Amino acid sequence: MSQDFRLDNIGMVNRNKKISFTFNGKKYFGYEGDTIASALIANGVHLVGRSFKYHRPRGFFGVGVDEPYAILQLERNNERDPNIRATEQEIFEGLEVKSVNCWPSVNFDIGAINNFLKMFFPAGFYYKTFMWPPSFWYKIYEPFIRMAAGFGEASIKHDKERYEHKYEYCDLLITGSGPSGLASAYAAAKNGARVILAEDKPRYGGSLLTSDVNIGNQTGVEWSEKIITELKSMSNVIVKNRSQVFGYYDHNMLVMSERIGDHLPKTQKYLPKQRLWYIRAKEVLISSGSIERPLVFGNNDTPGVMLSSAAKEYMKVYGVLVGKKPLIFTNNDSGYETAIEFKKNGVNPLILDTRKEPSSDIISEAKNLGIEIKFSHVVVAAKGYKKVKSADIAKISDNKKDLLNIENIECDCICVSGFWTPSIHLASQSGNKSEFNEKIDAFIPKKSKQKENTIGSANGKFTLEETINEAFNKGYEVSNNITENNNKVSIPTVVEKKSTEHDKFWCVPLPKGKSYKRFLDFQNDVAVTDIELALREGFRSIEHVKRYTTLGMATDQGKTSNLNGLQLVSDIENKVVPQVGHTTFRPPYTPVSIGAIVGREVGKHSKPTRKSPMHDWHEKNNAVFVDAGVWLRPRYYKQGNETLFEASKREAKNVRKNVGVCDVTTLGKIDVKGPDAAEFLNRVYTNAWLKLPVGKARYGVMLREDGIVMDDGTTTRISENHYHMTTTTAQAANVLSHLEYYLQLVWPELNVNVVSTTEQWAGAAIAGPNSRALLMKLFPNTDVSNEALPFMGYKEADLFGIPAKIYRISFSGELAYEVNVESDYGNFMWEKIIEVGKEFQIQPYGTEALSTLRIEMGHVAGSELDGRTIPHDASLEGLVSKKKDFIGKRSLGRSAFIKPDREKIVGVVPLDKTTSIPEGSYIVKDPKAKLPNPKLGHVSASCWSVEYDNPFSLAIIKDGKNMIGQKLFAMSPLKNKTIPVEIVSSHYVDPEGKRVRA
Amino acid sequence: MLYIFCPHCGSRSQNEFAYGGDATVKRPELNKEISDQEWDNFVYLRKSPRGKHLELWHHISGCRQWIKVERDTSTHEIFKTYKADELTE
DSSP: OOOTTBOSSOOSSEEEEEEEEEETTEEEEEEETOBHHHHHHHTTOOOOEEOTTTOOEEOOOOSSTTOSSOEEEEEETTEEEEEEETTTOBOOTTEEEEEOSOSBOSSSBGGGHHHHTGGGSOTTHHHHHSOSOTTHIIIIIHHHHHHHOSSSOOOOSOOOSOEEEEEEEEEEEEEOOSHHHHHHHHHHHHTTOOEEEEOSSSSSOGGGGTOOOEETTEEHHHHHHHHHHHHHTOTTEEEESSEEEEEEEGGGEEEEEEESSTTSSSOOTTSOSEEEEEEEEEEEEEOOOEEEOOOBOBTTTSTTEEEHHHHHHHHHHHOBOSOSSEEEEESSTHHHHHHHHHHHTTOOOEEEESSSSOOOHHHHHHHHTTOEEEETEEEEEEEOSSSOOEEEEEEEOTTSOOEEEEEEEEOSEEEEEOOEEEOOHHHHHTTOOOEEETTTTEEEOOSOSSSEEEOGGGGTOOSHHHHHHHHHHHHHHHHHHHHOOOOOOOOOOEEOOOOOOOOOOOBOOOOTTOOOOOEEETTTTEEHHHHHHHHHTTOOSHHHHHHHHTTTOGGGTTTTTHHHHHHHHHHHTTOOHHHHOOOOOOSOSSOOOHHHHHTTOSGGGGSOOBOOTTHHHHHHTTEEEEEETTEEEEEEEOOTTOOHHHHHHHHHHHHHHSEEEEEOTTSEEEEEESTTHHHHHHHHBSSOOTTOOTTBEEEEEEEOTTSOEEEEEEEEEEETTEEEEEEOTTTHHHHHHHHHHIIIIIOTTSOOEEEEOGGGEEEEEEESTTHHHHHHHHOTTSOOSTTTSOTTBEEEEEETTEEEEEEOOOSSSSSEEEEEEEGGGHHHHHHHHHHHHGGGTEEEOOHHHHHHHHHHHTOOOTTTSSSSOOGGGGTOGGGSOSSSOOTTGGGGGSHHHHOTTOOEEEEEEETTSOOOOOTTOEEESOTTSOSSOOOOEEEEEEEEETTTTEEEEEEEETTHHHHTTOEEEEEETTTTEEEEEEEEOSOOSOTTOHHHHO | OOEEEETTTEEEEGGGOEEEEESSOOOOOTTOOOOHHHHHHHHTOOOOOSSEEEEEEEOTTTTOOEEEEEEETTTOOEEEEEETTSOOO
16 A cells, blocks of 8 residues: 655654554554654545634644644544644554544535634624523523534543653753753753653654754764663653643642653553653753744635645655645745755745845755745735645735735645744743844743743754754753752754745735635634734733634644734734733643543542541441541441431431440541640630549530631540540541641640541440440440449540540430540451440441431531531530630620521421421521522431431521521422421430430 | 742642641730720731732641741742741741
8 A cells, every 4th residue: 555645765654564543434554653644644634624613624734732723533442532633643553533623524514604604703703692682691602602612522431541640850851852952951961960851742853853954973863862862871861752841830840741651552551641740840941942933824724734844844754745736935944944855855846935035055955956936925825625726826015015916826735934933831831021032023031030941942042053052051051050060061063054034024915805814823713804803893902812812722822823913913003022912821831631630539539538447347237338528437237128218217216225336436536735735725615624624524616716616526634634635527637737726826835735646546436225234244344334434434444455445425415435446456346346235236327327316416516517607506605615715705706696686506397297308498487488588597407306206407597596486487499398397496305415414 | 839948847849738828917815805806807807918928838748837938929939938936037
């Protein structure tokens, strides 16, 4: 099989390895090392997509990251990957890609009608068209815009590929392995610096791969190969290809995405598909090169129009001809290099040079090779719809305003060169204010903002000699500052062709009576007329023009379009480009996959999963787990075909009747130690702590400084200067930070230390009327009688040889104890409790039964202490000391907190005693009142009371104290329910608290 | 991501720290009679300066010490860091 556009004796692809792939369902082949773009061009395929707005045919414009529109959808291992640049994606066996933005096919696209309706799609048409009527938004406009937006379709399946993050530190990060990157890396590495050299492309060398130069008596390619080989062998150097440094963040943190498996049919074993590198570099050398600028003329988006540097790279790197009858349209010498390359490969190009009488080494060489050149000539418009077939060309007057002698000539591609734009994105992201350089008509970085320097053509240096000298010196200088070594390598001599000045002319005027679209931004379909319109409509700031017209937006970030856009605005406004300024360059420089950004933090790995030491037992005993913060807790233990409702009712009932055991390991535990511990607790909690005796526990509430309840829990005095504090599961980390804040910053004079001991202790709550009988069997040598171990008492005891701590505290409202042992003995403790508890009908209970028990007792938890309540609201005002000061006390006097009808917790029972009240329901007086119905408060927690066998809820409502006994309504607009209810005391069961003291 | 010099641990990435707000706020002494206005200022009012700002950071995934960081809020430049009990300039 031969390929019509493949050259035999040139290129770097591996001719020994053919690779087949499909594009839009049709099979093609290429060689190992081809990109989708080079392989398709070799097969003569130029139509790859449709444009964003007008659905005009799209081909290839660039050869790498510069590509604005050859964006495809890729299929790999049954996964879809959108937004793939054909010029970057390497082919592999079995690769499947297809076009986007077209329906039903790229050849026949219905959306192309937009091209004929283009008068209705001017700049800002979104804002003009989709305004009225407002009711159209939801059903018509939004779906329409969504359908039209984007480049491809993301997969909604779980991505099975692995992505990784890596943190790295280095002395010097060099972004780009062109001549400046290689030279500076070599100089710095030889001077002992730890260097990372990142190259976006698979091949190292940058412009050396395609330019006809000589460094130290070697060709550019040979020299770059030698340098790379030596760098790779050095232990202080990391060299990475297929790696794009896409963002420059604060404090010299740069982020790089490494595409490890994207070019392979399948990700290799033990390797991720992509790796995101967070690199903290002491110094950065930005050697990201420059991108060729387009020239602007009629229909300059037709497939077959492309950058002349791209055409040259397709020949020299891939051995591919972009056309056999090329037209080179240039305003500088770069176009000549492409023409010479065509000529060397047996193709006769025609050069149109906008300059009148330029002369240089390169131009002479082209002339000597017999290449036809027309000076003072321009392309007026490309002709052909899906591919360039011919071009209207003309002589241009000396003042560049008038077109003379328009004629049509045949051609199959137009290679344009409008000079070069340094890629200053990274420097700009670092905060470097760029400056406009008149000599090259482009912005270059100014003074370093962070620890960055820009070198080579990214810094506006367009001769190799300058570049190499600058890079060697900079590499040495920067490394010398870091390592203080003085190993200077000698700078090789450079031989290159001399070029002459470029022409500032960039936009071909329209011939009389013609209205060709002349595109500036190829990705976003922004034409000259759009910018003109925006300015006519009064947009002045370049940032506004950008947003109104979409110039330089989206994945392309204006790589090829920015400067021409600025040039146009300044021309119309009679300004110069630096007065107009440029828009902000934002990371990422190129699109980064969501997978790489997320890394391994997906699914269960998105947060740590904490398990109690008894987890395995729960699992074996049919526990159904629930996420409680980062913990996994048993929600209920399923027996047979039980539902959640049935199981939790059974478990809760058994606690009320016999005895249950609940895993409370997840409770936050903090050791508070020191001679001033009592005084500290006294300031932290709202109630008094100075007189708590050793061996006793106390329930406490702590506030934030604004008076809102932060957390509650019991704290036990273990010994004179040692307290064991418990917090809720959710607030454990915050409470520790809170305590540390006050100890370190506010009251450093207090001699107290706090440390988290949550993971040191496994806890089991034993609750129910049989709990004491069970305890007596568990701790036969310890007196656990009501006298020896009263409510809120504490004892250390021996559990079958294991030291244990018994706290007589109760969340369920029953006679209850919490037993703690060191975590490693947690499972032992649990199994002993279950084993010994059998004769007392013990059953384990989960969080659902736990909730039921506490709700019907009126004990508050997170759903009441929700960051909006003060102690009064939760009926905890009895715990607020009037005598002493504490954190947040001063706020409790705020007028909103002391108003007579302040919200308070109440109980809610449905009148029919059967309808459960959805959590979050509003409590209202009149369900038929006009909306918005004035609400009295909301239902915070609901359960099925096992004591009374009917639904019961807690609610926090206005003037709650005086509402008890009233008949009101619970309304849930979400569930569309209105339930007549009676307000009762929040202490539904055992209001006197007799059971816990029994 | 910022690179913060912890006076106890050395330079560490921002993701080891939690932000703690204005470090110049001083809590009124306990049991001291103060006006509503003073209390209100302490609890709620914070300046949001553009430029130098002395702020608290908590090295939660490190030494668990609260530190003071002098940072430029518009450029993120960090001028100096202090231990909690160190006097700031």
